[in-house]
Amino acid sequence: MSEHIPILRLGEFLLVSIQVDMHDTLALDLQDRLTAKVVETGARGVLIDISALDVVDSFVGRMLSNIARMASLLDAQTVVVGMRPAVAITLVELGLSLPRVCTALDVDQGMRLLRTGLVEALAPPG
Amino acid sequence: MVVRKHQVLPVKSEKDVVTVRQEVRRWAVELAFSLVEQTKLVTAASELARNTFQYGGGGEVQFEALENGVRRGLRLVFEDHGPGIPNVALALRDGYTTGGGLGLGLGGAKRLVNDFEIQTAPGEGTRITVARWR
Amino acid sequence: MTITADAVETSQPAPETSIGIVLDRFEREILAEWMPEIIALLSRGSRVQEEEVRMQARDFIRLLRQATRGANLTDISAPEWQDLREFLGDLSRSRGIQGFTPTETATFVFSLKRPLFERLRRENTNGHLFDELWTATVLLDKLGLYTTEVFQKTREEVIARQQEEMLELSTPVVKLWEGVLALPLIGTLDSSRTQVVMEALLQKIVETGSPIAIIDITGVPTVDTLVAQHLMKTVSAARLMGAECIISGIRPQIAQTIVHLQVDLGDIATKATLADAFQLALQRMGASVQRPGRN
Numbered sequence: 001m002s003e004h005i006p007i008l009r010l011g012e013f014l015l016v017s018i019q020v021d022m023h024d025t026l027a028l029d030l031q032d033r034l035t036a037k038v039v040e041t042g043a044r045g046v047l048i049d050i051s052a053l054d055v056v057d058s059f060v061g062r063m064l065s066n067i068a069r070m071a072s073l074l075d076a077q078t079v080v081v082g083m084r085p086a087v088a089i090t091l092v093e094l095g096l097s098l099p100r101v102c103t104a105l106d107v108d109q110g111m112r113l114l115r116t117g118l119v120e121a122l123a124p125p126g
Numbered sequence: 127m128v129v130r131k132h133q134v135l136p137v138k139s140e141k142d143v144v145t146v147r148q149e150v151r152r153w154a155v156e157l158a159f160s161l162v163e164q165t166k167l168v169t170a171a172s173e174l175a176r177n178t179f180q181y182g183g184g185g186e187v188q189f190e191a192l193e194n195g196v197r198r199g200l201r202l203v204f205e206d207h208g209p210g211i212p213n214v215a216l217a218l219r220d221g222y223t224t225g226g227g228l229g230l231g232l233g234g235a236k237r238l239v240n241d242f243e244i245q246t247a248p249g250e251g252t253r254i255t256v257a258r259w260r
Numbered sequence: 261m262t263i264t265a266d267a268v269e270t271s272q273p274a275p276e277t278s279i280g281i282v283l284d285r286f287e288r289e290i291l292a293e294w295m296p297e298i299i300a301l302l303s304r305g306s307r308v309q310e311e312e313v314r315m316q317a318r319d320f321i322r323l324l325r326q327a328t329r330g331a332n333l334t335d336i337s338a339p340e341w342q343d344l345r346e347f348l349g350d351l352s353r354s355r356g357i358q359g360f361t362p363t364e365t366a367t368f369v370f371s372l373k374r375p376l377f378e379r380l381r382r383e384n385t386n387g388h389l390f391d392e393l394w395t396a397t398v399l400l401d402k403l404g405l406y407t408t409e410v411f412q413k414t415r416e417e418v419i420a421r422q423q424e425e426m427l428e429l430s431t432p433v434v435k436l437w438e439g440v441l442a443l444p445l446i447g448t449l450d451s452s453r454t455q456v457v458m459e460a461l462l463q464k465i466v467e468t469g470s471p472i473a474i475i476d477i478t479g480v481p482t483v484d485t486l487v488a489q490h491l492m493k494t495v496s497a498a499r500l501m502g503a504e505c506i507i508s509g510i511r512p513q514i515a516q517t518i519v520h521l522q523v524d525l526g527d528i529a530t531k532a533t534l535a536d537a538f539q540l541a542l543q544r545m546g547a548s549v550q551r552p553g554r555n
Contacts, residue, residue, distance in 0.1 A: 021144055021147060021148065022144075023140040023141055023143065023144045024140045024143070024176070025140060054151075054165065054168075055147060055151075055165060055168045055169055055172060056169075057169050057172040057173055057176075058173060058231050058234065059172075059176065080502075081502065083500055083501045083502070084466070084501075085162075085459060085462035085463050085465075085466060085497065085501065086161045086162045086164075086165040087165060088462065088497035088498070088500040088501045089162050089165070089459070089462070089493070089497045090162070090165045090166050090169050090238065091497075091500055092493050092496045092497045092500065093166065093234075093237050093238055093493070094169065094231075094234040094235075094237065094238060095233070095234050095237065096234070098500065103499075103500060103501060103502035104471075104502040105465065105466065105469050105470075105471055105501060105502040105503060106469055108469075109469070109471060109502065110502075162459060
C-alpha cells in the first residue's frame with residue numbers, strides 16, 4: 001500500500017490528522033503504525049484530529065478505541081479532537097460510545113488536556 | 127410511489143465501501159437532505175456495505191431516488207449471496223462491543239433510517255432494504 | 261435574462277404545426293397587435309415602465325416562436341419549452357416583487373390569445389381552424405397557469421425562510437464567558453423544535469470552541485419523554501465532541517416529571533438556577549469572580 005496517514009511528532013506527543021475517507025486497511029495500518037511509534041518514541045500522549053471526517057462509522061470508532069487502549073497499555077494518553085456535530089449526533093443514535101476515548105473540541109484544548117495529564121480523569125470507562 | 131433515479135454499484139472490496147459512502151453522500155445532497163440526515167444515511171450505508179462485503183462475501187447495492195407525492199426519499203438495497211443471517215432477532219439486538227453475536231451492528235443501522243427491511247435465511251444470502259425520507 | 265430586441269432569422273427547417281408557422285411568419289405583426297392590449301392592462305396604476313413591458317412582450321413572443329418549431333404543443337415540461345419556462349419564471353418572480361398580483365401576470369399571457377387567434381383565423385386554409393384554436397388556447401392556458409405556480413412556490417419559499425429566521429430568533433445561544441455558552445429555552449418544546457435547537461447549540465459549541473454549555477429550562481413549562489430524550493442525546497453528543505453540558509432551571513414540577521418518567525440523567529450536572537450553573541461553569545474553567553475589596 002502506497003499511502004499512509006502521516007504521524008507527526010511534537011515533543012513527547014504524537015499528532016495525527018485524518019484528512020481522507022479511509023478504507024479499512026488504511027485505518028488498520030494507522031492503528032498499527034501509531035502503536036509502533038508510541039513504543040519507538042516513548043510518547044506520553046497521542047492526539048488524533050478528526051475534524052476533516054464527515055463520517056465516523058463503527059469501524060473507525062473501533063479503531064479509535066483500540067488506539068486509546070493500546071496507547072494506555074504503553075502508558076500514553078489519547079485525545080480525539082474536532083468531532084463534527086452531525087457525526088456526534090449520528091454516533092449517539094448509532095449507540096456507539098467510544099470507550100476509553102477522551103475528546104476535546106480542537107487541537108489547542110486537546111493538547112492542554114494531554115499536557116496537564118487530565119486525560120486519565122476524564123476518559124469514559126472502557 | 128415513483129422511482130425517479132436508479133443506480134447499481136458493486137460491493138466487492140473495501141474500496142467499494144468507500145465508493146458507496148461517497149455515492150450515498152452525493153445522492154443525499156442532491157435530494158436536499160439536511161446535513162445530519164445525510165450523515166446518518168452515509169453511516170448506515172457504510173455499516174451495511176461493509177457487512178455485505180465482509181460477511182456476505184461480496185454483493186451489490188441498489189440506489190433509488192423515490193417520490194411519494196410531495197415526499198422525497200432515498201432507498202438503498204444491499205444484496206449478497208453469502209451465508210445468510212441465522213438469527214435475525216439477535217442480530218438486530220446486537221451492539222458493537224464484544225457480547226457475542228456477529229457484531230454486525232444491524233440494530234444501530236436500523237436506528238439511523240426510517241424504513242428497514244431484511245430478507246435472509248441460512249444459505250440463502252441476505253437482502254437489506256433501508257430508506258430515509260424528507 | 262437579457263434578450264436582444266429583434267428575432268434573428270436563422271435557416272431552420274419549417275415549423276411542423278400551423279401555430280408554429282403562423283408565429284414564425286407573423287411574429288412582428290402579432291406583437292404589434294398584442295401591444296395595445298398589454299398597455300391597456302397596465303393603465304391601472306402602472307408600476308412598470310411601458311418600455312419594460314414592451315421588451316417582455318417581445319421576448320415572450322420570440323421564445324414562444326422558438327418553442328413552437330417542433331410538433332409538441334402540449335407538454336410544456338419538455339426540453340424545447342425550457343427557455344420559455346425560465347423566462348416566465350423570472351417574469352412571475354420579478355412582477356411578484358413589483359407588487360403585481362398573480363392574476364395580472366397570468367393575464368399578460370392570456371391576452372395574447374385574441375391577436376394569435378385572429379392571425380390563425382386569417383391564415384387558415386386547411387379547414388381545421390377549431391382544432392388549431394383549441395390547441396392554442398390550451399397551450400396559453402398552461403403557460404399562464406405556470407406563472408401562477410411559480411408565484412405560489414416563491415411565496416412558499418419566503419414563508420419557509422421567515423419561519424427559519426423566527427426559529428433562530430426565539431432560541432439564541434449566548435456566550436456567558438470565554439468558553440461558556442448558555443441556551444435559555446423558552447416555551448413548550450416539541451420534538452422537531454428541540455432537534456433544531458439542539459443542532460444549533462452543537463454547531464455554536466464548535467464555532468466558538470466553548471467546552472461548557474448551560475441549557476436553561478426555566479422557561480419550559482413541561483418536559484415530556486421525547487423532549488427529555490432529545491436533551492439527553494444532545495448532552496451525549498456534546499460530550500462526544502469534547503464539551504460538557506449543565507442543565508439548569510429544573511423546576512419542581514419538571515423534576516417530578518423526570519423522576520416519574522424514569523428518565524436517567526446519569527452523570528449530567530444539573531443546577532436549580534442559571535446562576536448556580538454559571539458558577540459551576542466558572543469553577544470548571546478555573547476562573548472565579550471576586551468582589552473588589554473595600555479600603
